[in-house]
Amino acid sequence: MAIFPSIDSDERSTFQSNILSCPSKEQWISFQLVDENGNGAPYAGLCYKLMDSTLVQYVGVLDSKGSAKIHDCYKGPAILYFDSLHSALEQPYRHLADRYFYPLPITELQVRAEKTQFFHKDGFRTEHNPANKNDGNFIQVEVRDLVKNGAHLPPVVDRHYPPKKVLLDAVAQLSPGQDASDLYGVGLMPNRHTVLEVRPLRAFRPLLSTANEFSALNLYQLSIMAGLSYSDFGQKPPVRPTHTVEFKFNPSVGNFFGDALANFRQSWRVEKDQSSVTRYYPLYEEVPYSKRFEILPFDPTLYEMNLPEKEEEQEHPANLHFFTDHNKYWLSGKSTQAYITHHDEIILIGIRGTLEKSDWWRDADAVQVPFEEGTGHVHHGFYDAYKALKKFIQKYLLQFFTGQKIVITGHSLGGAIALILAEALRNDKEQQYDILLYTYGAPRAGDAAFVEAARPLVHHRMVNNDDVVPSVPAPWMNARRTIWLPGLASLFVINPVMAILIFVGGLVRVGGKPYEHHGTLHHFMPVRFGAEEKSSILWNPGCASIEEAACTRALAKDGDLPWRGGLIQQFMSFGDHSLAGSYIPFSWATLRRWQQTEKDSQTVVTNREYRLVSEALQTMRKQVLNKSREAADTKGYANNEPDYIQTVNDYSGEYGKLGTALQRLKSQNDRYLTLKDVYGTAAQSDQLQPTLDRWMAQRENQVQVQIAMIPQLTGYDLEVASAGKPYFLDLDSIV
Numbered sequence: 008m009a010i011f012p013s014i015d016s017d018e019r020s021t022f023q024s025n026i027l028s029c030p031s032k033e034q035w036i037s038f039q040l041v042d043e044n045g046n047g048a049p050y051a052g053l054c055y056k057l058m059d060s061t062l063v064q065y066v067g068v069l070d071s072k073g074s075a076k077i078h079d080c081y082k083g084p085a086i087l088y089f090d091s092l093h094s095a096l097e098q099p100y101r102h103l104a105d106r107y108f109y110p111l112p113i114t115e116l117q118v119r120a121e122k123t124q125f126f127h128k129d130g131f132r133t134e135h136n137p138a139n140k141n142d143g144n145f146i147q148v149e150v151r152d153l154v155k156n157g158a159h160l161p162p163v164v165d166r167h168y169p170p171k172k173v174l175l176d177a178v179a180q181l182s183p184g185q186d187a188s189d190l191y192g193v194g195l196m197p198n199r200h201t202v203l204e205v206r207p208l209r210a211f212r213p214l215l216s217t218a219n220e221f222s223a224l225n226l227y228q229l230s231i232m233a234g235l236s237y238s239d240f241g242q243k244p245p246v247r248p249t250h251t252v253e254f255k256f257n258p259s260v261g262n263f264f265g266d267a268l269a270n271f272r273q274s275w276r277v278e279k280d281q282s283s284v285t286r287y288y289p290l291y292e293e294v295p296y297s298k299r300f301e302i303l304p305f306d307p308t309l310y311e312m313n314l315p316e317k318e319e320e321q322e323h324p325a326n327l328h329f330f331t332d333h334n335k336y337w338l339s340g341k342s343t344q345a346y347i348t349h350h351d352e353i354i355l356i357g358i359r360g361t362l363e364k365s366d367w368w369r370d371a372d373a374v375q376v377p378f379e380e381g382t383g384h385v386h387h388g389f390y391d392a393y394k395a396l397k398k399f400i401q402k403y404l405l406q407f408f409t410g411q412k413i414v415i416t417g418h419s420l421g422g423a424i425a426l427i428l429a430e431a432l433r434n435d436k437e438q439q440y441d442i443l444l445y446t447y448g449a450p451r452a453g454d455a456a457f458v459e460a461a462r463p464l465v466h467h468r469m470v471n472n473d474d475v476v477p478s479v480p481a482p483w484m485n486a487r488r489t490i491w492l493p494g495l496a497s498l499f500v501i502n503p504v505m506a507i508l509i510f511v512g513g514l515v516r517v518g519g520k521p522y523e524h525h526g527t528l529h530h531f532m533p534v535r536f537g538a539e540e541k542s543s544i545l546w547n548p549g550c551a552s553i554e555e556a557a558c559t560r561a562l563a564k565d566g567d568l569p570w571r572g573g574l575i576q577q578f579m580s581f582g583d584h585s586l587a588g589s590y591i592p593f594s595w596a597t598l599r600r601w602q603q604t605e606k607d608s609q610t611v612v613t614n615r616e617y618r619l620v621s622e623a624l625q626t627m628r629k630q631v632l633n634k635s636r637e638a639a640d641t642k643g644y645a646n647n648e649p650d651y652i653q654t655v656n657d658y659s660g661e662y663g664k665l666g667t668a669l670q671r672l673k674s675q676n677d678r679y680l681t682l683k684d685v686y687g688t689a690a691q692s693d694q695l696q697p698t699l700d701r702w703m704a705q706r707e708n709q710v711q712v713q714i715a716m717i718p719q720l721t722g723y724d725l726e727v728a729s730a731g732k733p734y735f736l737d738l739d740s741i742v
Contacts, residue, residue: 047073216687383457422449
C-alpha cells in the first residue's frame with residue numbers, strides 16, 4: 008500500500024504531476040512489552056522511541072502494563088527501539104558502564120530484562136501466543152533486537168515468533184537516502200496491536216566458594232574448570248575479525264562462557280574426547296546476565312582497540328581471554344595454554360596440563376633456576392611456561408581486577424605452572440591479590456626455600472591414588488649423584504588381600520635444597536573390602552609411604568634415576584593421572600559422599616573403613632621399624648658414615664609420620680560435616696537449593712551409589728586407563 012497519495016486535481020496547477028503530496032497521518036500503532044509470563048509490569052515506566060516511515064520520532068513512556076499507543080502516525084510500518092541508558096546505575100552496572108576498558112552501553116531495557124525470570128526452568132522459549140485472542144501480532148524478541156549496541160549481549164536463541172526483518176527493510180525503502188544497515192529496532196505493523204515478549208537476561212555461572220578453606224564444591228567445580236583448559240577458545244574467525252565474532256564450536260572456552268552459559272544452557276562437555284555416557288555437569292547458579300563470567304564484547308564501532316586496522320595490536324575475545332604460544336614455539340615444541348575470565352566477585356584462571364608432545368619439552372627441563380619474583384628456586388621448564396603467559400595475565404588483571412578473589416586451577420603440568428603464577432601474583436608489590444589455588448595431579452615445582460616462602464599461599468593439592476606425576480621431579484633431581492645402600496629400594500607389599508596400598512622404602516636426596524611439594528595435600532585413596540565392594544576416602548595421610556608410593560616403586564636400588572623398565576607397569580595404570588577419567592570422577596564421588604554424610608549425619612570415614620585402613624597403616628609402621636633396625640645394624644652406621652646415618656634417620660622419620668597418619672585417620676573417623684564443609688561460602692547463598700535441585704535433576708546425579716563409590720568408567724576411559732594415551736603422558740615422569 009502506498010503511503011504517499013497522488014496530488015489532488017486542484018493542486019496540479021501548482022505542482023508537477025509526478026510530485027507527491029505530504030504523507031498522510033491516518034494510522035495508529037500500539038504495543039506492549041511483557042515478560043515470559045505475559046506480565047508487562049517489569050517494563051512499566053520504560054522510555055521508548057518509535058520511528059515511522061518518514062523518520063519522525065515519537066518518544067514516550069510505557070504505562071503500568073508495559074503498553075503504549077501512538078495516534079496519527081504516518082502510513083506504513085514503524086520501528087520500535089529502546090536506547091535510554093540505565094540512569095540509576097546501581098552496582099554492578101555502574102562499574103560496567105564506567106570502567107576504562109570496554110565500558111558497556113547498558114540500557115534501562117537490559118536492566119529490566121535481567122530482573123525477569125524464564126517461564127520454563129530450562130530457559131527454552133515459550134510456545135503460546137497471547138496476542139491471538141485480540142487479533143494482534145505476537146513476536147519474541149531479545150534485548151539486542153531493540154538496542155543499537157548489542158555486542159555485549161548474548162547471541163539470539165531459536166524462537167517460534169521472530170520479528171520480521173522485512174519491516175526494517177520496508178522503512179528504509181520508503182525513506183529516501185536511508186540505509187537499512189543503519190536502522191536498528193523491531194518493525195511494527197500499523198493499525199494493529201503488537202505484543203513483544205522479551206527474553207529474560209539470565210545466565211548460568213559455575214557456583215564457587217570464595218573461602219580459603221577446602222570444600223567439596225570447589226574440589227569438583229575446579230576439576231571441571233581445569234578440564235576446560237584443554238580445549239581451544241573456539242572463536243570464529245579466530246584472528247583478525249572485522250565486524251562480529253561467534254563461539255559455535257563445542258567444546259571450547261568461548262562457547263562455554265560466551266554462548267552456552269550466557270544463553271542459560273547447562274554445558275557439560277569441556278574436552279572433545281569426553282564420553283557422553285557419563286556426563287559431569289558443574290553446579291550452576293542462576294544470575295543476572297551482568298554477573299556471569301564475562302567474555303568481553305567485540306565491536307569496532309565502539310572500541311578502537313577492536314579495529315582490524317590495528318593488525319597485530321588488535322584486541323578481540325580470543326586474545327583477551329585465551330593464551331597459547333604453540334605457534335610461536337612450534338620448532339622447539341614448547342606450548343603453554345590458559346584462559347581467564349571474571350565476574351564481579353571472582354577472576355578465574357585455568358591452565359592446561361600436558362596434552363601433546365609439544366608440552367614434553369617444558370616437562371623435561373627439571374634444572375632449578377632462581378625464582379625472580381620471590382624466594383628459592385623453581386623447575387626451569389615450568390618457570391619458562393609461567394613467563395610465557397605472565398604478560399597475558401598481568402594485562403588482564405590490569406584491565407579488570409577490582410578486588411575480586413583470584414581462583415586458579417590446573418592439572419598436571421598446568422598445576423605446576425599455576426603454583427608459580429599464584430606465588431608470583433601473591434608477591435606483587437603493587438596489588439594485594441587474594442588468591443585461592445586448586446591443583447590436580449601436579450608435579451613438584453620448587454625447592455624447599457620456594458615452598459617455605461610460599462607457605463602463606465592458600466593451595467589445595469589433589470593427588471589421586473597412585474598417580475605417578477605428583478612424585479616428580481623427585482627430591483633427588485638436580486643434585487649430585489647419591490650413593491644408595493644395597494637393597495634400599497626393597498619392595499614391601501602390605502596385606503595383598505586388602506589391596507589398598509603398596510609401600511616402598513623411600514629414597515631421599517642428600518645435600519642441597521630438594522624439590523618439595525607446596526600446599527595442603529588431599530589424597531584420594533580407594534579402599535577395597537573384597538572383589539566387588541569398594542569405597543574411597545579423601546584425606547591427608549602426611550607420610551611418604553602413601554603419597555610417594557608410585558615414584559619409589561620405580562626407583563632402582565643403585566643410581567639416582569627411575570628404572571625405565573619399572574615404569575612400564577605404571578604407564579599401564581596411568582589412568583590415575585587422567586583428568587576426565589580419574590580426577591573429575593573422584594571429585595564427583597567426593598562431593599556425593601560429603602553430600603550424603605552431611606545429610607545423614609555420618610562421619611567422613613566410617614568405622615568399617617577406619618578399622619581396615621588403620622590395620623594397614625600399623626602393618627606398614629612395623630615394617631618401617633624393622634627396616635630401620637636392619638639399617639642400624641650395619642658397619643656403615645656403626646662407623647657413623649653419613650649415608651647410613653641418613654638412611655636410619657629417614658626410616659625413623661617415616662615411622663613417626665605413619666603415626667601421624669593414624670592420628671589423622673582417627674580424626675576423620677570422628678569428623679561430622681557441616682554445609683560449609685561441603686559448599687564453603689556458597690552454603691549461605693539463596694541460590695544453593697535451586698542450584699542443587701537443577702544439578703540433581705541430571706540423570707547422572709540421581710544414581711543411588713554406595714557411599715564414596717567411584718563412578719564406573721566408560722569404555723573410552725577404560726581404554727585410556729589400561730593402555731594409556733600419548734597426550735596424557737608427562738615426560739617429566741621418566742626424566
